[in-house]
Amino acid sequence: xxxxxxxxxxxxxxxxxxxxxxxxxxxxxxxxxxxxxxxxxxxxxxxxxxxxxxxxxxxxxxxxxxxxxxxxxxxxxxxxxxxxxxxxxxxxxxxxxxxxxxxxxxxxxxxxxxxxxxxxxxxxxxxxxxxxxxxxxxxxxxxxxxxxxxxxxxxxxxxxxxxxxxxxxxxxxxxxxxxxxxxxxxxxxxxxxxxxxxxxxxxxxxxxxxxxxxxxxxxxxxxxxxxxxxxxxxxxxxxxxxxxxxxxxxxxxxxxxxxxxxxxxxxxxxxxxxxxxxxxxxxxxxxxxxxxxxxxxxxxxxxxxxxxxxxxxxxxxxxxxxxxxxxxxxxxxxxxxxxxxxxxxxxxxxxxxxxxxxx
Amino acid sequence: xxxxxxxxxxxxxxxxxxxxxxxxxxxxxxxxxxxxxxxxxxxxxxxxxxxxxxxxxxxxxxxxxxxxxxxxxxxxxxxxxxxxxxxxxxxxxxxxxxxxxxxxxxxxxxxxxxxxxxxxxxxxxxxxxxxxxxxxxxxxxxxxxxxxxxxxxxxxxxxxxxxxxxxxxxxxxxxxxxxxxxxxxxxxxxxxxxxxxxxxxxxxxxxxxxxxxxxxxxxxxxxxxxxxxxxxxxxxxxxxxxxxxxxxxxxxxxxxxxxxxxxxxxxxxxxxxxxxxxxxxxxxxxxxxxxxxxxxxxxxxxxxxxxxxxxxxxxxxxxxxxxxxxxxxxxxxxxxxxxxxxxxxxxxxxxxxxxxxxxxxxxxxxxxx
Numbered sequence: 001x002x003x004x005x006x007x008x009x010x011x012x013x014x015x016x017x018x019x020x021x022x023x024x025x026x027x028x029x030x031x032x033x034x035x036x037x038x039x040x041x042x043x044x045x046x047x048x049x050x051x052x053x054x055x056x057x058x059x060x061x062x063x064x065x066x067x068x069x070x071x072x073x074x075x076x077x078x079x080x081x082x083x084x085x086x087x088x089x090x091x092x093x094x095x096x097x098x099x100x101x102x103x104x105x106x107x108x109x110x111x112x113x114x115x116x117x118x119x120x121x122x123x124x125x126x127x128x129x130x131x132x133x134x135x136x137x138x139x140x141x142x143x144x145x146x147x148x149x150x151x152x153x154x155x156x157x158x159x160x161x162x163x164x165x166x167x168x169x170x171x172x173x174x175x176x177x178x179x180x181x182x183x184x185x186x187x188x189x190x191x192x193x194x195x196x197x198x199x200x201x202x203x204x205x206x207x208x209x210x211x212x213x214x215x216x217x218x219x220x221x222x223x224x225x226x227x228x229x230x231x232x233x234x235x236x237x238x239x240x241x242x243x244x245x246x247x248x249x250x251x252x253x254x255x256x257x258x259x260x261x262x263x264x265x266x267x268x269x270x271x272x273x274x275x276x277x278x279x280x281x282x283x284x285x286x287x288x289x290x291x292x293x294x295x296x297x298x299x300x301x302x303x304x305x306x307x308x309x310x311x312x313x314x315x316x317x318x319x320x321x322x323x324x325x326x327x328x329x330x331x332x333x334x335x336x337x338x339x340x341x342x343x344x345x346x347x348x349x350x351x352x353x354x355x356x357x358x359x
Numbered sequence: 360x361x362x363x364x365x366x367x368x369x370x371x372x373x374x375x376x377x378x379x380x381x382x383x384x385x386x387x388x389x390x391x392x393x394x395x396x397x398x399x400x401x402x403x404x405x406x407x408x409x410x411x412x413x414x415x416x417x418x419x420x421x422x423x424x425x426x427x428x429x430x431x432x433x434x435x436x437x438x439x440x441x442x443x444x445x446x447x448x449x450x451x452x453x454x455x456x457x458x459x460x461x462x463x464x465x466x467x468x469x470x471x472x473x474x475x476x477x478x479x480x481x482x483x484x485x486x487x488x489x490x491x492x493x494x495x496x497x498x499x500x501x502x503x504x505x506x507x508x509x510x511x512x513x514x515x516x517x518x519x520x521x522x523x524x525x526x527x528x529x530x531x532x533x534x535x536x537x538x539x540x541x542x543x544x545x546x547x548x549x550x551x552x553x554x555x556x557x558x559x560x561x562x563x564x565x566x567x568x569x570x571x572x573x574x575x576x577x578x579x580x581x582x583x584x585x586x587x588x589x590x591x592x593x594x595x596x597x598x599x600x601x602x603x604x605x606x607x608x609x610x611x612x613x614x615x616x617x618x619x620x621x622x623x624x625x626x627x628x629x630x631x632x633x634x635x636x637x638x639x640x641x642x643x644x645x646x647x648x649x650x651x652x653x654x655x656x657x658x659x660x661x662x663x664x665x666x667x668x669x670x671x672x673x674x675x676x677x678x679x680x681x682x683x684x685x686x687x688x689x690x691x692x693x694x695x696x697x698x699x700x701x702x703x704x705x706x707x708x709x710x711x712x713x714x715x716x717x718x719x720x721x722x723x724x725x726x727x728x
Contacts, residue, residue, distance in 0.1 A: 036677050063686070067694050070673040076666060081699050214663055217670055218699030 010097035023049035031191020071217040077194040079216035085287020086221040088197040105141040109160040132181040149189030154196040158205035172215040284325040294318040312350030316358040369573030371494040375438035375632035376510035391565030393448040397457035409449035412721035418607040421462030423598040438632035458555035463597040508684025532577040549578040550588035609714035626714035667695035
């Protein structure tokens, strides 16, 4: 068993990436390890030229991935938007791994991020001792990406303060970073690009200025359209994560995933699946990622406490955690849903009792 | 009279690609007669199309004198192959006529059918989508959403129009192989057209061009005993029908307005027709999108348009298409102009794709048959 909880995807999926690279003689943009077609096969699934099966990483509209890859192929920065839990960081990681073989040049943007984490920092001891010099400069992932012609990932771009966001404007349009203290600039090497992700429905975000937004091509990743798609995504990820955590996967996991997803989708859309009853929506987004986390939590509960049996009781606590984010409003929403909808469904009887007990 | 050679040109109704290829083919063939799929009793009205005051989109309307509500209509847009074929015929002194069932026979069946079993549906028989728009179906099979983009790409790679129509005929023959018995109305239409073609062969000295929906080509090419076709058309009820030209609109050309062979996006088709042979079709389309957005008060910079075009070209390269088509321009516009929001595309869609064109007709008295 590996010591690390989760390997970077270029290592976890090394076999697939190598299989794709082996017979890939199509044209590649500067600095890319795979051709755009091969990157798309890696993302969407399919077969490599030598017959190796490539698992799909993104399940959804093909043309969104095509737009993302086309954007990066033309040295234009990519911004992935979407509600929380729609695979933005996941896609960003896999894009970087497939294109560059390196998904580790990340800047995690938070409210406390400042210029030193975006442009460059200083080794203050050296700075004070010998004054500004190249040795005193501490490069950031973005700096190193520009120097080496690699992909830099900026996660949660809108969490940064607007003033720090705007330091990116020159980098994006002129592909150069001025270093006024040393009276030089660095010019990005071919192959440099940025993949940014941002939530477009969240509290505490700083909207991107129009000048900055204009310098990105934007791809909005939607929530899965139909039930079958979402079930496929959740089943696949739950299987992978359970394997990674060495959790046994009981036989009834498919049914429970379907039930949990039905609850999620109905609450998320504000109506029952048949459209007959309108429901209030909770404040959280009830995304696919949360469904995956709920299921893994349920599996964990089953493995450690319920002697391997997955049932409504095990899932109830995780479900309540996902649905009730605002303790007052969301609790009412869930209670109403239980009374008006779940009570009338005989195969959800376990969920009705367990959720009532858990609230 | 020597029996003349007949060339069949299976077109997509209102397809600019079909229209452009057809005109080129007619230029090469120089037929003595052009036979078009349309109501035979309205042939005399074709000459109006050549008049300068007649501005498409226009439609031929036929209705029984005693029941104006039961109107059948045949639209003609600037980019309709039938329209372009008519214009070519008039400027090249070729005879042009319609060869489909006359409109008077078309409106009658409603009564007869109701008397017969009361369950027969409307005059326009509902056909399966792949039969109604066979070229669109071929495009979808090739992985395109937009039939016109597929046709444009196929033509780009094949500059000789001759083989194109032969290939279309082949494809349609395969599509119709093993089909069951045809609906009665469709069978009558094809029988009528076969007889008209046979008559024209005897009448004209020189090549003949048949312009019809691609679906019909195998049936019109087939040799059937004339007696069979004539028997099918026996007892065709006729009602006195009035025919006229009327101005038509772009949106009405679109699907969902009750016209079976309607194109999905008349605005896009018009754009393709007007920019045929030019290299900046993609740029112009993006500029049109920008104009619509700016008129609605959204800021769209020229820099964004440049980026949208670059993205469209790259998308086309990734999808292995020779140039950006409708889907590439739409996806690029969403990513570069609309900040990824596909919902904003819906704002632009109606105005751009349907258009607000209204045609004009010259002042003229109605015809009576």
